[in-house]
Amino acid sequence: MKNAIIYSIGNELVEGLIVDTNSKFLSVHLKSLGYNVIRIETLPDVLDIIVRRISEGLSEADLLITTGGLGPTEDDLTREAISKVLNKSLVLNEEIANELIERALKYYNKAPESVKKQALVLEGAIVLDNPVGTAPGQLIKHNGKTIVILPGPPVEMIPVFESIKGELKTDDELYTRRIKTIGVPEAVLMDEHKDLLYSNPQITIATMASYERGVEVRLTGSVVLKEEIDGIVEQLTNLLGESVYALDDDSIEDVVYKLLKENNLTISFAESCTGGLLSARFVDIPGVSSVYKGGVVAYSNESKANILRVPKDIIEKHGAVSEECVSYMAKNAREIFDSEFSVSISGIAGPTGGTPQKPVGTVCFAFASKKGVKAFTYNLRGDREMIRKRSALIGFDIARRGIREWLRLEGNIKG
Amino acid sequence: MKNAIIYSIGNELVEGLIVDTNSKFLSVHLKSLGYNVIRIETLPDVLDIIVRRISEGLSEADLLITTGGLGPTEDDLTREAISKVLNKSLVLNEEIANELIERALKYYNKAPESVKKQALVLEGAIVLDNPVGTAPGQLIKHNGKTIVILPGPPVEMIPVFESIKGELKTDDELYTRRIKTIGVPEAVLMDEHKDLLYSNPQITIATMASYERGVEVRLTGSVVLKEEIDGIVEQLTNLLGESVYALDDDSIEDVVYKLLKENNLTISFAESCTGGLLSARFVDIPGVSSVYKGGVVAYSNESKANILRVPKDIIEKHGAVSEECVSYMAKNAREIFDSEFSVSISGIAGPTGGTPQKPVGTVCFAFASKKGVKAFTYNLRGDREMIRKRSALIGFDIARRGIREWLRLEGNIKG
CATH class of the missing domain: 3.40.980.10 (MoaB/Mog-like domain)
Incomplete structure (x- = not known):
């Protein structure tokens, strides 16, 4: 070499x-x-x-x-x-x-x-x-x-x-593929698929876990092994199913953008703890205005009530970080922005604001479509920045899964 | 050494x-x-x-x-x-x-x-x-x-x-001060103040211009020159006046946050082309929830009309990128979020969307307080990312200048 x-x-x-x-x-x-x-x-x-x-x-x-x-x-x-x-x-x-x-x-x-x-x-x-x-x-x-x-x-x-x-170029030119996943911990993913991944010692396997992009598995080998590497990528992609959000260069926001664009659909966001991060990442994509209606950063309880029309008794009873609150946020953002879908996020990014019941890192998400609203709660580790970045990643993933499910139900298989 | x-x-x-x-x-x-x-x-x-x-x-x-x-x-x-x-x-x-x-x-x-x-x-x-x-x-x-x-x-x-x-530490320990400015081009700043800046050849002068932070002048010399360096910093700060937004470690969003916090005031944002960047940068500051009410990312004309209540004929007559439109955006965001101040941004970040009258890089800003609304138009150079980053910097600067003026008029000299 x-x-x-x-x-x-x-x-x-x-x-x-x-x-x-x-x-x-x-x-x-x-x-x-x-x-x-x-x-x-x-x-x-x-x-x-x-x-x-x-x-x-x-x-x-x-x-x-x-x-x-x-x-x-x-x-x-x-x-x-x-x-x-x-x-x-x-x-x-x-x-x-x-x-x-x-x-x-x-x-x-x-x-x-x-x-x-x-x-x-x-x-x-x-x-x-x-x-x-x-x-x-x-x-x-x-x-x-x-x-x-x-x-x-x-x-x-x-x-x-x-x-x-x-x-x-040299005679040792390499061929690299990347499988990008979210939802399966790095150690579990590698352990469950070690026989497939390590089937050829001439193919190097590397993993990278990040708060912004999830777990990425990288396969590298000589260009002569191209077909074998592609084969492993295809098999692993099938085995991991929905956990694979993209291959190679696409980011998770690219995937959400393409799903919407190809099917003529639109989205809006209602963010609290991420404070505009989801929106800022999405708007980095040129041409996004055809699918993105806009978003609300509802950083105070008043703005959740006044702009997103979350009933005050919901916030009083369940708190601003609750599946009840994010459900209203997503449902109403969808109506206000007149978009097909909406994703909402509300959580405790820290360093203060945690309680024994809802410690720092508790983040609620919801996805709304005309078929209704689904809410999710995550307990995330890390400091303020990590929690916010990871929340933005999960926000996009919830959009991706929600839109794909919607497309399946609509009988549209483009997604 | x-x-x-x-x-x-x-x-x-x-x-x-x-x-x-x-x-x-x-x-x-x-x-x-x-x-x-x-x-x-x-x-x-x-x-x-x-x-x-x-x-x-x-x-x-x-x-x-x-x-x-x-x-x-x-x-x-x-x-x-x-x-x-x-x-x-x-x-x-x-x-x-x-x-x-x-x-x-x-x-x-x-x-x-x-x-x-x-x-x-x-x-x-x-x-x-x-x-x-x-x-x-x-x-x-x-x-x-x-x-x-x-x-x-x-x-x-x-x-x-x-x-x-x-x-x-060595005997050659250095002392560094930084003056952070916005609004005066690097070449003009250095030319107008060269006699002061280069008065002592033992003090090294460096400048850094960036889309995210403006023009920074850095003075470095031996620690024994501390007083002389501090003296130059003080003189230059006085000469540059409002163009100096911070010294040393503070960022422009830190300055806006401190101005609000010290005076018990609040702000909200209405963003179009920056797509949440202003909000995401502001929310990076821990504790910002005490001064930040929230924001709207009004990425479509409908959302400018429906959520920010910009009259449809204003958008039809003047366009979404106009001082008229951003004035409504700021004025109404201030009301909707019930904040003391509001900053709005609408512009053409490119790569498409420019016209001969409003080329890519045309960005309008407004600042609203109870005393009224002021609007500004900038013609920015660069690609999509540069225009958006520079717009966020200018957005914070408009907030800083607006709040300081408001404090002066209120007879409050803390700002």
């Missing part, structure tokens, strides 16, 4: 002003292309440090990828460092220089001399077009090693990397 | 399954303690790689900090690696072992033998109590160098690091 090292370059990284998300992105892709990432190094904008680290890396890895340090200022030293390491000169690419000057003139009345720095290309390097920003990437081969130089901003780095991904 | 290297250890990091946020946290603190972070290395769970990298680091840095690799499984190799590098044996700490066994017995009927691994301490190391998780941290001095071993999960790493921060 080929080895790779990733270098993230910039003072803003070693000073902790920003989080390095480029390396996470590159690691995932390098693994699937068949590389073994032996380390990631984050370096300051100091020429001799960059030169020393890349020289050392060149003796250990087959592929070196750098991100950052390609800007027009004095601080940007990646090109210079690699020029020193490989002992190759930097040549001004007139075409790129003219393009950069032309672009700069659109914004100022003169182009600063420094823009030309971004048009310097290593002798023998392939220029990688940067469709979003100014500095192009570069790819250079040297004594059987490959060095890829990428811009730092993720919006620029990602398209440049995608454009050369094909060239970086 | 002393040099430091940070090591983040774990396959989940080099495989890109999680983002390394520990290093960002540690970088910021090491800088302020007076260290020069010469690099950050992310390493896989491979013993000889860890041994080699830490041995090399020991010859270059005064302080080495590791995070991760302290769990009970075979994969967790940080302790073993450092034991090899320093040639110091690992000794079972009976007290910690007993504690771990006792804790494990609370959850299972027997304690796995592997928990004892977490009680192994390097000969001569100081044990750093881990109040949240199981594996304690360790601090060891060796030939004038300091090695700090921290657990990987951020919730465990942070308190363990905080507990020894004092011991890591």
